[in-house]
Amino acid sequence: MISAITKAFSNLLKKPYTCNYPVTPVIKPKNYRGLIKFNDEYCIWCDKCEKVCPPNAIIFKQFEDGHKVYNYNPYLCIYCGDCIRACPKTGDALWQCEEKGLPSISKDAPNDDWFILEKEAKQSRENYKAIKAAKKKS
Amino acid sequence: MSWFLALFAPVFGTLVSGIDRVVRARMQRRLGPPLMQPFYDMFKLLDKRPMMVHKLHIVLGVMHFMALWASIALFMFGGHLLYIIFTHLLSVIFLILAGYSVRSPYSHLGANRELLALFAYEPILILMAVGFYLTCGSFEVSVITSNSPAIVSMPLMFIALLILLPLKLKKSPFDAPEAHQELCGGVEIEYSGFFYEVIYVSKMTEIIFVYALVFLFAGQNILLGIILVTGSFFLVNAVDNATGRIRIDHLVKKVYATAFVLALLALGWISYV
Amino acid sequence: MFEKFRKKSPWILHYNAGSCNGCDIEILASLAPKYDLERFGIINTGNPKQSDILLVTGPVTLKSRERLVELYSQMPEPKVVVAIGVCTCTGGVFRKMYNVKAGVDRYVPVDVYVPGCASSPDQIIDGVVQALAILEEKSKDIEKPKRLFGELTNNSIFTNRREMAKKIKHEKN
């Protein structure tokens, strides 16, 4: 106990461990698993990333002319990197950057909007299928 | 001067507690909060919506603070030491009653422990007052502070007081009555908003009360008083950072086995020498 | 008048609503010396009646939601809710499990969403700093949890049963 007391006193003179975070940024190590980034120029629209993602944080919305739009929710993504490993065009079409996600406020509605989007995407797929089927028939 | 001291005792207490928090953080190698943090806390509490259980609870909380303040005021005006100690006792009893007045089990347990702690330290405070009487010939604080330092004639009594310090300041190893991790603060658990502020301020005032007792040992020598107070302040903080909380039954035993015995020895010494 | 002090003295309450502990230990880590949340005047009170910021982790299982709503309504206004970790924001991997409803904001109004699985301490600090700004703007009006509780417009400072009953009778008349 005496040593602990002397330690308490000596700590008083030592520099604290604290990194003054918002003032001085923390250095992330190389290959930190941050946000997922996407580039539609290289994507071959194979949908593998969407299928493999455990929480379905990547959703493609289908348009009637056949093209798709990529949607990603950083508030749903668990940053596992499975999509990156599944993607045949890793690095070009889809990659994990070293940026961390930033907090959002209730106005942004990261949850509610996603519900709507999820529904729309599902609907859009079905519509597209129906259109395709109709085309085939005709 | 004494008006000033008595009136602003809570403010000084808050300041000391601010220093205390910074020192504690530094001892744990953290940066710690800003120095004025307890003031910010108080202003914020003023701004919160209160959520209280019933009126009696509030009244007892406020009485606790008033009695404590009164005891400080008595002290600053050089009053009778026994009166001071008994007013202080009264304030603690109000707090304990407040703890019993609500139905939360934490509050009850906290009050139980507070009561046990009271039994542990109160006799020693009284013995201390007797000690002062024997050395200075009076219970009046004004007489004691115009005499030569009492610490010379009863150093053992001073050590006994040092042992009580963590108990009164709710610091480990003797912080069982408050016990953040077991009781979430014990008796203060049901207070909120402005009314918690009252309890918060009285905690700050308590600091002044305790260090004033330390100061008393220096008699008329103000410089020595300041040394004693700062010395004991750092010592208490270091001990707080070097020990865990001991259980309430151990607490009572330990306090009786050390502080009480020391106080008795000190009295014996005074009457023999 | 005292609004600006809210920002300087936020006391936090942490509730684990069925998380995987990943985010909880990161909250602990942000209380520890390296990140030291106390720099912002933050104290982990553990007592809802004295807290300003509710840090929720976990996707809110059906069993813990009652407790969550209870804690939320025990906190006096002004208060801010910070959802820490993706499973708290939206449900994360647990989104589709049967005992979980996607995200805390189904039950209590969330003010700040902090992403990350697990949110690292610096993200938690980002979130808390964000929450402080919101805390400053909030008023003392009573906010209602979204579900499970009906009207709770009681503005009395007492929370015991007799007072509540009086109030409710009064409102009925």
Added chain:
Amino acid sequence: MKKTINIPYGSQHIALLEPVRFQFETQNEKIVGVKADIGYVHRGIEKACTSTFEYKQIPSVVARVCGLCAITHSLTYVMAVEQIIDVNVSEKAKYLRMLMVELDRIHSHMLCLSHTAENAGYEALFMQIMADREIIMDIQEAISGNRVQFDFVCIGGVNRDITDEIVKFIIKSLNELQPKIEDIFDMFENNWSLSLKYKGIGAITKENASIYNALGPLARAAGLETDVRAESDYYPYEKIGYKMILEQTGDIYGRNRVRLREILSSIDMIKNILCDIPEGNIIEKVKGKPNGESVARLEAPRGEIFYYLKGVKQAMLDRVRTKTPTFSGIPAMVEIFKGQEYGDVPAILASFDPCMSCTAK
């Protein structure tokens, strides 16, 4: 006075990270009865693993059963899957997995120790251990890219390789950590307030430990020899210098000693692992769908984790069953609580290192 006070402890409580509710019946702060209610974290993961997720997705899902030993959950699952679909993992991947498991053990034990200290009211020690723990967190972040959820293992191997740079960093950091752990050891040994709080408190005998099926440090502190690392030879633990650590006292003090000594032995093991990592692939190709049943066990920081799987030639598994250490330990915990003082409850509870997130899944 024989008044009984019922104290609810949880599900939200300052000293309790976990949403579990204990109801203590106390007489003058002495506990006469305990009820534990553990369902607060039940999310339905086992069910979801057989209805929502395909078997290849599950490693990152079961990792979220618990963040403290995330790696052991996904690893045990992966081991079980590998048995069904006959994948032979390379030696290198095995070493990397062991490395991560041992790192995880260190960080988890340190967390537990800091929590025991905090719950004994010793804030400074809590801060000290948490500060030292950041060293391990940095290593983990450097290896896996995330501080808590590593998502490091996958079916067939591991996701990331380690570079020479990281190896150097780990060895440097561990050398830094070792004296600090010894320092903490010293604090736990020689502090009168902690010995009042720990010695003889929350004790369980060897017989009771085996009757109530205690696991991990809880059992080893009572002298019961259970450790999957010694019982199975899937991983070459013998080669890297594994020794079972036993204490005889069975109280909080014994548990802390077990943890501290395990940290030290894990540090040695990691150094050995890094010395003789063999060459090889880190990941093997996985083909086919799981068909059949398998079980896998692994020693998590808190004891044995057990997975049972059943596949029926589909991408979705038919049954996933997890048995986790804390769940098995609960009867022993309830037994220990009886007759203790309420004031000791937080410290005792923290010394079990309970984590309900996998108990209720």
